[in-house]
Amino acid sequence: MKLAFILDPIAQLDPGHDSTVAIMEAAQILGHEVWVTEIHQLSVVDGQAWAKLRPLELVPVQLDSHNWRSVPEWFSLGESEWLNLETMDAVFMRKDPPVTVPYLYATYILELVNPQKTLVMNAPQGLREANEKMYTLQFYGVMPETLVSQDKAQIREFVEKHQSAILKPLGGKAGEGILFLEPGDRNFNSIIEVSTRQGQEPVMIQRFLPEAKLGDKRIIVLDGVPIGAINRVPTGQEFRGNMAVGGRVEKTEITPRELEICAQVGPKLKQDGLYFVGLDVIGGYLTEVNVTSPTGIREVDRLNDVRLGQQVIRWLETQRRS
Ligand SMILES: Nc1ncnc2c1ncn2[C@@H]1O[C@H](COP(=O)(O)OP(=O)(O)O)[C@@H](O)[C@H]1O
Ligand SMILES: [Mg+2]
Known part of the structure; x- marks a missing residue:
């Protein structure tokens, strides 16, 4: 298969930690072609999605006393070329959050890819549908009590009821902007004002789980x-x-x-x-x-002696055959 990965600049990735590298490495090991691009290298030509792609070669990481070791020159890139994305068997959208306006534009470009020819994962429509915090609310039966609001009085009432809570910006990731709230905090009002941009932007407030x-x-x-x-x-x-x-x-x-x-x-x-x-x-x-670019593969793999990246690629192979 020919696989395209939409990434952050590859030199910023950590080969021993990032799931994207684990999946690309698995693809290479299983004999597939790996190409990479970035969201600002996508275009639409005559109604079709194109990308400026570069072929990638990886030096796989090795386990060394339970940690992944990579060589300093862990990747090499070939010459770039503009290709119609439908020449690929799959496109992995693995740009890290936050979901910005250019990110959304990239999903609109990917929407033009014919799913019969090329599997885009995750699906562009799904990526737009599923804000990582808000989508969770569709499964409220298995979620802790949660409020989404920009109203200070409403937030204070929720926190007083539960005595402690966690505040989450709706566009955050990797712990960024996560705050602990309790009613007696002298900064309480200020925290709400700053995090809701003076009541202009909703935040998620969730019962604190000890x-x-x-x-x-x-x-x-x-x-x-x-x-x-x-x-x-x-x-x-x-x-x-x-x-x-x-x-x-x-x-x-x-x-x-x-x-x-x-x-x-x-x-x-x-x-x-x-x-x-x-x-x-x-x-x-x-x-x-x-949903945007979840991680964890490298850690699951080293602690359980499995290769989830290969499982992802094997699954993809079955999708492409059908
Ligand atoms: N309801 C909660 N109660 C206690 N701690 C929480 C709660 N929600 C999140 N946290 C803490 O905040 C961290 C980040 O939360 P999360 O909702 O996963 O957002 P993100 O990972 O995108 O920053 C978690 O790892 C956890 O330690
Ligand atoms: Mg999280």
Whole structure:
């Protein structure tokens, strides 16, 4: 197969951590062509989606005392050429959030790709549909009590009721802008004003789950089915579990309750073309559905001696045959 990946600048990726690299590496190992591009290198010519693509060669990472080791020159790129994206078997949209206006434009370009010829994953329409915080609300039965509002009095009432809460900007990722709220905080009003831009932008307020100190579980879901998980445990003075803010990664299992959450979310993910997704679960409650560029493969792989990237590519092979 010929596979195109839409990335952030490749030199910024971490080969031992980023799932995108794990998937590209798996594709190469399984004998497929890997091409890369960025969202500002997409275009529409005569109603068809094109991209300025460069062929990629990777030096695969190696396990060295339970950590991934990469060589300094871990990738090499060939000459770029403009190609119709329908010459590819699949396009992986793996640009990191935030979802900006240029990101949305990229999804409109990808919408022009004929799905009979080329599988775009995740589907552009699904990416637009599923804001990572708001989409979770479609599964409210498995979510902690949550309010989305920009109204200070309404937010204060919610926090007083629950005594502690977490505030999340709707466009955030990797722990950015996540705040702990309690009614007695002398900065309370100011926090709400700053984070809602003076009441102009809604934020998510969620009941604080004390189980968060035991970990924020990342469950990787492929085509609606969970394929692996890791637990991310906050370290030091930090209450956030995200790896980007120092969360310690530990081996874990998927519990029956978490399987039930996956069973509720999975069919909707499939329906929306959200083939590769990372669910975040704290204390048995769904807190986030990561669809843009979820990570976790490298950590699941090294802790469980599996190769989820290869599982993704094997799945894709079956899709292309049908
Ligand atoms: N309801 C909650 N109760 C306690 N902690 C939470 C809650 N929601 C999120 N957190 C903490 O904040 C971190 C980030 O939350 P999340 O909703 O996954 O947003 P993102 O990962 O996009 O920044 C989590 O790793 C967790 O430590
Ligand atoms: Mg998260």
